[in-house]
Amino acid sequence: MELSARNQLNGKVKNVELGMITASIKIEVEDPNVITAVITKESAEKLGLKEGDDVKAIIKSTEIIVGK
Amino acid sequence: MELSARNQLNGKVKNVELGMITASIKIEVEDPNVITAVITKESAEKLGLKEGDDVKAIIKSTEIIVGK
Amino acid sequence: MELSARNQLNGKVKNVELGMITASIKIEVEDPNVITAVITKESAEKLGLKEGDDVKAIIKSTEIIVGK
Amino acid sequence: MELSARNQLNGKVKNVELGMITASIKIEVEDPNVITAVITKESAEKLGLKEGDDVKAIIKSTEIIVGK
Amino acid sequence: MELSARNQLNGKVKNVELGMITASIKIEVEDPNVITAVITKESAEKLGLKEGDDVKAIIKSTEIIVGK
Amino acid sequence: MELSARNQLNGKVKNVELGMITASIKIEVEDPNVITAVITKESAEKLGLKEGDDVKAIIKSTEIIVGK
Numbered sequence: 001m002e003l004s005a006r007n008q009l010n011g012k013v014k015n016v017e018l019g020m021i022t023a024s025i026k027i028e029v030e031d032p033n034v035i036t037a038v039i040t041k042e043s044a045e046k047l048g049l050k051e052g053d054d055v056k057a058i059i060k061s062t063e064i065i066v067g068k
Numbered sequence: 069m070e071l072s073a074r075n076q077l078n079g080k081v082k083n084v085e086l087g088m089i090t091a092s093i094k095i096e097v098e099d100p101n102v103i104t105a106v107i108t109k110e111s112a113e114k115l116g117l118k119e120g121d122d123v124k125a126i127i128k129s130t131e132i133i134v135g136k
Numbered sequence: 137m138e139l140s141a142r143n144q145l146n147g148k149v150k151n152v153e154l155g156m157i158t159a160s161i162k163i164e165v166e167d168p169n170v171i172t173a174v175i176t177k178e179s180a181e182k183l184g185l186k187e188g189d190d191v192k193a194i195i196k197s198t199e200i201i202v203g204k
Numbered sequence: 205m206e207l208s209a210r211n212q213l214n215g216k217v218k219n220v221e222l223g224m225i226t227a228s229i230k231i232e233v234e235d236p237n238v239i240t241a242v243i244t245k246e247s248a249e250k251l252g253l254k255e256g257d258d259v260k261a262i263i264k265s266t267e268i269i270v271g272k
Numbered sequence: 273m274e275l276s277a278r279n280q281l282n283g284k285v286k287n288v289e290l291g292m293i294t295a296s297i298k299i300e301v302e303d304p305n306v307i308t309a310v311i312t313k314e315s316a317e318k319l320g321l322k323e324g325d326d327v328k329a330i331i332k333s334t335e336i337i338v339g340k
Numbered sequence: 341m342e343l344s345a346r347n348q349l350n351g352k353v354k355n356v357e358l359g360m361i362t363a364s365i366k367i368e369v370e371d372p373n374v375i376t377a378v379i380t381k382e383s384a385e386k387l388g389l390k391e392g393d394d395v396k397a398i399i400k401s402t403e404i405i406v407g408k
Contacts, residue, residue, distance in 0.1 A: 001137065001192065001271040001272065002182075002183055002271065002272055003135075003194070003269055003270070003271050004173075004175040004176070004179035004180070004183060004269050004270040004272075005133070005179075005269045006103075006104035006176060006178065006179060007103050007104060008135070017360075017361060018360075018361075019223060019224070019226075019359060019360035019362065020221075020222075020223035020224060020226075020359070020360060021221060021222075021226040021227060021228045021242060022223070022226055022242065022360075022361040022362055023361060024129070024361045024380060024382070025134055027134070030098055030101075033077065033098075035074075035075050035127075035129075035132065036074035036075060036129040036132075036380065036382070037129055037132035037133075037134050037140070038129040038130045038132075038198075038361060038362065038380060039132075039133070039134055039140040039196075040140070040142060040197055040228060040240065040242060042142065042228070042240070043134070043140035043141075043142060044140070046138075047134065047136045047138055047140060048136075049134065053136060054136070055134050055135060055136045056134070056135035056136070056137065057132050057133075057134065058132065058133040058134070058135050058139070058269075059103075059127055059131060059132055059133075060131070060175075060266075060267075060269055061092070061103075061104040061105055061106040061176055062106045062174075062266045062267075062400075062402045063127060063128070063131035063400075063402075064103065064104075064105035064106075064125050064126065064127055065073070065105075065107070065127075065337070065343055065344050065345045065398075065400055066093055066095070066105050066107055066111070066117065066123050066124070066125065066126070066343070067076070067123060067124035067126050067341040067342065067343050068115045068116075068121060068122070068123045068124070068341065068342055068344075069339040069340065069341065069396065070339065070340055070386075070387055071398070072337050072338040072339070072340075072377075072379040072380070072383035072384070072387060073337045073383075074380060074382065085156075085157060086156075086157075087156035087157030087158065087291060087292070087294075088155070088156060088289075088290075088292060089289065089290075089291030089294040089295060089296045090156075090157040090158055090294055090310065091157060092157045092176060092178070104176065104178070106157060106158065106176060106402075107344040107400075108296060108308065108310060108344070108346060108401055110296070110308070110346065111344035111345075111346060112344070114342075115342055115344060124341065126337075126343070128334075128335075128337055128379075129380055130196075130198045130334045130335075130378075131196075131198075133139055133140050133141045133194075133196055133269070134139070134140040135137040135138065135139050135140070136137065136138055136140075139271075141269070142239075142240035143239050143240060144271070145237065153292075153293065154292075154293075155291060155292035155293030155294065156291070156292060158291075158292075158293040158294055159293060160265070160293045160312060160314070161270055163270070166234055166237075169213065169234075171210075171211050171263075171265075171268065172210035172265040172268075172312065172314070173265055173268035173269075173270050174265040174266045174268075174293060174294065174312060175268075175270055179270070183270065183272045184272075185270065185272065189272060190272070191270050191271060191272045192270070192272070193268050193269075193270065194268065194269040194270070194271050195239075195263055195267060195268055195269075196267070197228070197239075197240040197241055197242040198242045198332075198334045199263060199264070199267035199332075199334075200239065200240075200241035200242075200243075200261050200262065200263055201209070201241075201243070201261075201262040201263075201275055201276050201277045201330075201332055201405070202229055202231070202241050202243055202247070202251065202253065202259050202261065202262070202275070202276040203212070203259060203260035203262050203273040203274065203275045203276070204251045204252075204253065204257060204258070204259045204260070204273065204274055204276075205273065205328065205407040205408065206318075206319055206407065206408055207330070207405055207407050208309075208311040208312070208315035208316070208319060208405050208406040208407070208408075209315075209405045210312060210314065210315060223359060223360070224357075224358075224359035224360060224362075225357060225358075225359030225362040225363060225364045225378060226359070226362055226378065241276075242334075243276040243332075244276070244278060244333055244364060244376065244378060246278065246364070246376070247276035247277075247278060248276070250274075251274055251276060260273065262275070262405075264311075264402075264403075264405055265312055266310075266402045266403075275407075277405070278375075278376035279375050279376060280407070281373065296401070297406055299406070302370055302373075305349065307346075307347050307399075307401075307404065308346035308347060308401040308404075309401055309405075309406050310401040310402045310404075311404075311405070311406055315406070319406065319408045320408075321406065321408065325408060326408070327406050327407060327408045328406070328407035328408070329404050329405075329406065330404065330405040330406070330407050331375075331399055331403060331404055331405075333375075333376040333377055333378040334378045335399060335400070335403035336376075336377035336378075336379075336397050336398065336399055337345070337377075337379070337397075337399075338365055338367070338377050338379055338383070338387065338389065338395050338396070338397065338398070339343075339348070339395060339396035339398050340387045340388075340389065340393060340394070340395045340396070
């Protein structure tokens, strides 16, 4: 499946922290850049996310704020 | 001002394209990665965005989808 | 690629309307339900979206408001 | 009140799971489709969401990613 | 209909600007605060938005970034 | 840093509630208006948010739904 989301950064999972409903996933996109994604705990478990996994951080372009 | 947004990627503006209401900003975060942000044309003009500007792409962690 | 986005509705493209920066895509998820997605014109063109295409409408669960 | 959100799917609450800050609401929009919405626990309680409630899943069109 | 969105600010439409796909709506929530909402042109037309209309600016709490 | 986000409301933190992954921040933007922002617990702690802090509630214009 190809996605309309313009931004798809390759990275590796560095850390998975599960809450009750949400989960925080740290993704190293390029040393030393780490991206934080908050997804549902259910998704984290269904994807079986664990440190070292190759993943994509997918971000729709309307969600990005530009700072200058 | 410090922001709660966990993800703030440094980059350079590669291209600014203005529509009637929105504008598309291409930001090179690290060769060869280019991020697309769709913001209002008004913001693009107020920030005076042009190719070569040093900017940040700011993304709240709840906006990121993880693909594996 | 498997996505963390919990909501992935299958549907067919009913209409594609291109603006200067954005594009509006009408997706029939189930007669008579039609979903509207606003994506970049660039994505609409890269995906080659046209009426009748089988697509998925992907929605992260944090983006949904519940009305009762 | 009429909303600008283009997408308002009618459905029934199938499950409510409360976390500390957020809550996950499963909404059956049409058998066998189930939509997951993550909202604040506070909202879930104020709306008194429970299994069987008729609700709307409201999604702004800029939040939808198209996969093909 | 009651909404899960925690933030519903009352205001008046100050300006409506239509693009091809999107529309920019300026809402005065309290003098001198003006909020900008970018919605689809289709929604702006269906709601018949015009200067002086009493409206609500509805914002889900997960969409807000905190700056300090 | 100047932001592309059109909406930046000044306010004071009224309440901070930490969950496991997320945190709920109540911001009084103007008596008696209180805005709720759900951010990561990590951000709430890094910003050291506490009652009485002067903060900004930053909202991108594409995230706002208009109700009439």
